[in-house]
Amino acid sequence: MAGAVHEVAETLVRRTRARVTRARVAVLATLLAAERALTHHEIERRIKRNLGIDRVTVYRVLEWLTARDLAHKISDDDRVWRFNAAKKEHGRRHAHFKCNSCGGVTCLDKAMTVRSVLVPSGFRSQEIELTVKGLCAGCGPAARRRSRVRAQHRH
Amino acid sequence: MAGAVHEVAETLVRRTRARVTRARVAVLATLLAAERALTHHEIERRIKRNLGIDRVTVYRVLEWLTARDLAHKISDDDRVWRFNAAKKEHGRRHAHFKCNSCGGVTCLDKAMTVRSVLVPSGFRSQEIELTVKGLCAGCGPAARRRSRVRAQHRH
DNA sequence: CCGCAAATTGCAACCGAGTTGCATCAAAAA
DNA sequence: TTTTTGATGCAACTCGGTTGCAATTTGCGG
Numbered sequence: 001m002a003g004a005v006h007e008v009a010e011t012l013v014r015r016t017r018a019r020v021t022r023a024r025v026a027v028l029a030t031l032l033a034a035e036r037a038l039t040h041h042e043i044e045r046r047i048k049r050n051l052g053i054d055r056v057t058v059y060r061v062l063e064w065l066t067a068r069d070l071a072h073k074i075s076d077d078d079r080v081w082r083f084n085a086a087k088k089e090h091g092r093r094h095a096h097f098k099c100n101s102c103g104g105v106t107c108l109d110k111a112m113t114v115r116s117v118l119v120p121s122g123f124r125s126q127e128i129e130l131t132v133k134g135l136c137a138g139c140g141p142a143a144r145r146r147s148r149v150r151a152q153h154r155h
Numbered sequence: 156m157a158g159a160v161h162e163v164a165e166t167l168v169r170r171t172r173a174r175v176t177r178a179r180v181a182v183l184a185t186l187l188a189a190e191r192a193l194t195h196h197e198i199e200r201r202i203k204r205n206l207g208i209d210r211v212t213v214y215r216v217l218e219w220l221t222a223r224d225l226a227h228k229i230s231d232d233d234r235v236w237r238f239n240a241a242k243k244e245h246g247r248r249h250a251h252f253k254c255n256s257c258g259g260v261t262c263l264d265k266a267m268t269v270r271s272v273l274v275p276s277g278f279r280s281q282e283i284e285l286t287v288k289g290l291c292a293g294c295g296p297a298a299r300r301r302s303r304v305r306a307q308h309r310h
Numbered sequence: 311c312c313g314c315a316a317a318t319t320g321c322a323a324c325c326g327a328g329t330t331g332c333a334t335c336a337a338a339a340a
Numbered sequence: 341t342t343t344t345t346g347a348t349g350c351a352a353c354t355c356g357g358t359t360g361c362a363a364t365t366t367g368c369g370g
Contacts, residue, residue: 019337021347040327054349059328061347077230079356080327097274100281108274119252119263122292126255129286137277174317174366195356209320214357216318234327235356312370319364325357335348340341 005033016068023053027061028070028085037074037082037096037105074105095130101139108132160188171223178208182216183225183240192229192237192251192260229260250285256294263287 009029013020030046031038038046044058062083065071074082074096082105095108119125137143164184168175185201186193193201199213217238220226229237229251237260250263274280292298 019346021337023348056329056350057348064347075230075232075234079230079234097278097280106275106278119287119289120261120292122295122297123252123261124290124295125252125287126289127287129288131284131286132274132280132282133284134274134281135279137275140277140279142277176318176366178319211321211358212319314368314370315366316368317364317366319362321362322360324359327355329354330352331350333348333350335346337346338344340343 005029008032012070016070018068022051023057023061024064026051026053027058028065031065031071031083031085034085037084037107039080039082041080043083072107074107076105078103094128095132097132097134097136099136099139100133101135104136104138106136160184163187167225171225173223177206178212178216179219181206181208182213183220186220186226186238186240189240192239192262194235194237196235198238227262229262231260233258248283248285250287252287252289252291254291254294255288256290259291259293261291 006025006029009032010020010025013024013028026047027043030043034042040055040058040062043062044053044055047053047058062071062073062081065086066073066083069086072084072086074084074094076082076098084107087107097106097108098104099106135141161180161184164187165175165180168179168183181202182198185198189197195210195213195217198217199208199210202208202213217226217228217236220241221228221238224241227239227241229239229249231237231253239262242262252261252263253259254261290296
């Protein structure tokens with residue numbers, strides 16, 4: 001499983017005709033394996049266990065992946081970048097979900113339906129970015145109910 | 156003109172029943188007078204000319220104004236907060252315009268019409284935030300044409 | 311108007327995400 | 341294998357923002 005992701009990552013990096021390095025493959029594989037957007041910190045932690053890759057290198061690899069459209073950079077109001085392995089649909093319109101409780105960020109790309117945005121005259125719109133904030137499945141009321149039940153069972 | 160804004164600011168601060176200090180009035184007046192969202196830096200520059208208010212105080216005042224809903228904090232992908240004097244309509248839906256050229260941020264609040272956003276099952280949406288990126292009136296093609304003409308006239 | 315307590319401010323030191331310069335190292339071409 | 345060129349590691353740095361604490365101010369009661 002982890003091996004498969006690693007191979008996919010390697011192929012994707014090789015396909016760019018640029019150098020295939022441990023760092024690039026490892027970072028991309030980590031992103032591919034992730035179920036949601038990861039911060040630099042999370043990426044570093046998930047990688048460093050095995051290989052000893054420098055944090056600066058991770059920053060540079062992420063920048064490189066983003067420039068090659070292999071990864072997608074999401075800005076966040078906690079002033080921390082998050083990264084996704086890029087999906088084909090990433091175009092001029094993005095939508096993300098940010099959990100107000102755990103802070104996790106998830107891509108919602110196909111979900112957006114913006115009818116129209118009126119910009120002041122003289123302004124020209126190029127990209128549209130939409131962020132929905134709320135509670136994710138793991139933090140929502142349903143999840144809380146579940147954990148309350150679990151707690152009761154322990155008594 | 157500047158005096159009027161100052162008085163409005165003072166009234167707004169006084170209305171909170173909290174202490175009316177130079178710093179609070181000055182920062183709020185600056186925001187009220189601004190045509191767009193200002194960064195901490197811009198606010199500090201516009202104020203410090205006259206009064207010698209510490210940067211930490213400006214940060215704290217901005218935090219205070221935001222907590223009292225007198226100001227509105229906008230996050231930005233250049234990792235810099237921007238602030239607006241709060242308008243009534245600021246609710247669960249925000250829209251901002253960010254200029255890709257000059258970086259300026261403008262509030263678009265009434266302009267948004269989001270038909271629907273589909274969130275994954277188990278997720279619960281609480282707020283929606285929309286950012287349109289592009290060129291503002293001062294940086295767009297029309298403005299560029301104007302300045303080219305001006306340049307020719309100088310010869 | 312005066313003095314007091316509590317809230318606010320200024321200062322200095324700090325924090326954490328991200329960046330830069332440079333010497334060293336390793337992919338891949340020759 | 342050697343060479344070349346791009347990638348990496350390390351240390352030091354930048355920058356927006358925060359924190360601890362002592363010195364001031366504000367607004368109140370007298």
